[in-house]
Amino acid sequence: MPEQTAHEDHRAAAPSDRVRIRRKPDRGRYDRATVHAILDAGLVAHIGYVVDGQPYVIPTFYWRDGDRVYWHGSTASRMIRVIESGAPVCLTVSILDSLILARSGFNHSADYRSVVVVGIALPVTGDEKARALDRFVDVLAPGRSATVRPMTEKELKQTAVVALSLDEASAKVRDAGLGDDPGDETWPVWAGTIPVHLAFGEPVPAPDMPAGIDLPENVRALTRR
Amino acid sequence: MPEQTAHEDHRAAAPSDRVRIRRKPDRGRYDRATVHAILDAGLVAHIGYVVDGQPYVIPTFYWRDGDRVYWHGSTASRMIRVIESGAPVCLTVSILDSLILARSGFNHSADYRSVVVVGIALPVTGDEKARALDRFVDVLAPGRSATVRPMTEKELKQTAVVALSLDEASAKVRDAGLGDDPGDETWPVWAGTIPVHLAFGEPVPAPDMPAGIDLPENVRALTRR
Numbered sequence: 001m002p003e004q005t006a007h008e009d010h011r012a013a014a015p016s017d018r019v020r021i022r023r024k025p026d027r028g029r030y031d032r033a034t035v036h037a038i039l040d041a042g043l044v045a046h047i048g049y050v051v052d053g054q055p056y057v058i059p060t061f062y063w064r065d066g067d068r069v070y071w072h073g074s075t076a077s078r079m080i081r082v083i084e085s086g087a088p089v090c091l092t093v094s095i096l097d098s099l100i101l102a103r104s105g106f107n108h109s110a111d112y113r114s115v116v117v118v119g120i121a122l123p124v125t126g127d128e129k130a131r132a133l134d135r136f137v138d139v140l141a142p143g144r145s146a147t148v149r150p151m152t153e154k155e156l157k158q159t160a161v162v163a164l165s166l167d168e169a170s171a172k173v174r175d176a177g178l179g180d181d182p183g184d185e186t187w188p189v190w191a192g193t194i195p196v197h198l199a200f201g202e203p204v205p206a207p208d209m210p211a212g213i214d215l216p217e218n219v220r221a222l223t224r225r
Numbered sequence: 226m227p228e229q230t231a232h233e234d235h236r237a238a239a240p241s242d243r244v245r246i247r248r249k250p251d252r253g254r255y256d257r258a259t260v261h262a263i264l265d266a267g268l269v270a271h272i273g274y275v276v277d278g279q280p281y282v283i284p285t286f287y288w289r290d291g292d293r294v295y296w297h298g299s300t301a302s303r304m305i306r307v308i309e310s311g312a313p314v315c316l317t318v319s320i321l322d323s324l325i326l327a328r329s330g331f332n333h334s335a336d337y338r339s340v341v342v343v344g345i346a347l348p349v350t351g352d353e354k355a356r357a358l359d360r361f362v363d364v365l366a367p368g369r370s371a372t373v374r375p376m377t378e379k380e381l382k383q384t385a386v387v388a389l390s391l392d393e394a395s396a397k398v399r400d401a402g403l404g405d406d407p408g409d410e411t412w413p414v415w416a417g418t419i420p421v422h423l424a425f426g427e428p429v430p431a432p433d434m435p436a437g438i439d440l441p442e443n444v445r446a447l448t449r450r
Binding site for chain 2: 018023043044046048049050054055056057073074076089092096101103105108112114116118133134136137141147149151152155180184187188189191194196197198199201203204205206208210213216
């Protein structure tokens with residue numbers, strides 16, 4: 001089956017055993033383009049870290065720059081302190097694309113895209129930290145960082161930024177839609193898929209906005225993500 | 226300030242130090258009603274578990290029944306095997322309600338609701354497992370489990386269900402909207418909030434649906450969640 005071989009060759013191999021997709025390995029994607037695209041489409045990551053053997057999972061914004069993912073937090077945050085001590089971390093981003101209501105409970109499923117990154121996150125400091133925080137604002141609305149009130153020294157001191165390399169990253173994608181067992185099609189129940197997406201409503205301006213400041217195009221664009 | 230005291234008294238205390246909200250403790254909610262409401266509003270949880278000191282975070286559907294949260298997986302899944310070995314776990318559900326674009330980068334934020342549950346999850350077996358899986362389908366669309374093709378013995382054997390008590394659960398809620406520093410209001414940049422929610426599209430019926438099966442009200446209702 002030369003076509004299938006070509007397809008397999010096209011796919012990158014798992015960068016490590018730790019992020020190899022074990023369940024449903026056909027859903028695994030290891031090429032950088034797929035990992036980048038999913039990270040760029042997401043907004044909130046869930047960060048896993050361990051304290052005294054107990055895992056904790058905390059939601060937070062993140063952003064990608066090249067082959068690293070970044071997130072920030074208060075320097076007083078336990079999550080940040082644990083990570084800055086060099087403890088291993090896991091960053092997971094998941095995007096739900098549809099609910100799948102099959103004829104059997106067993107075949108109920110979802111189409112989704114997810115990325116898991118493991119490793120040791122490194123503190124981002126000095127000028128690089130300020131640039132990273134500007135990039136965070138600009139990822140939300142391109143060019144916005146140059147238009148907001150500049151960061152103060154105190155704010156910069158209170159904020160920690162960490163970066164995690166994508167060296168150990170894998171993606172998992174299901175886009176197969178409905179997958180009933182042969183023979184189940186005639187079961188007399190509605191079956192199908194329900195598309196799901198994160199929707200952005202109409203922006204609500206600050207009540208105390210000075211006159212003459214209209215919704216800029218970069219914020220409007222954010223609502224069309 | 227009697228009013229504030231009354232408000233404080235109204236709030237439940239953290240059930241354990243492990244789930245006490247450390248950062249922004251004013252956002253912590255420990256009463257069961259708030260925890261239940263957030264869990265019932267969410268759809269996907271992120272499960273944290275540890276293998277060889279490395280945390281892993283995996284997205285999965287979950288459902289609540291009383292004072293426990295449930296999720297399922299293949300009996301061959303590593304996540305399930307680790308959990309069934311009695312390893313500590315963390316289940317986190319987060320719901321993003323709005324993006325907050327402030328006049329300063331520092332005050333960019335989000336309104337959100339989240340729940341963190343830690344503990345040891347227990348395997349759900351026998352008749353209780355079958356009932357739990359029916360409930361999962363019914364939480365999506367009430368009454369649906371009785372209408373789908375019944376589960377086979379083989380499917381039941383391939384599926385593991387675990388349950389985690391809400392004994393150690395906490396919620397964190399931010400619903401404060403825009404929070405600029407005094408004096409920043411006059412900065413000449415658009416500021417405001419952008420509502421965000423998970424939106425359900427028009428259901429897409431299976432192409433091979435037998436004639437006469439229309440979209441039922443319980444599936445239509447799901448799209449209005």
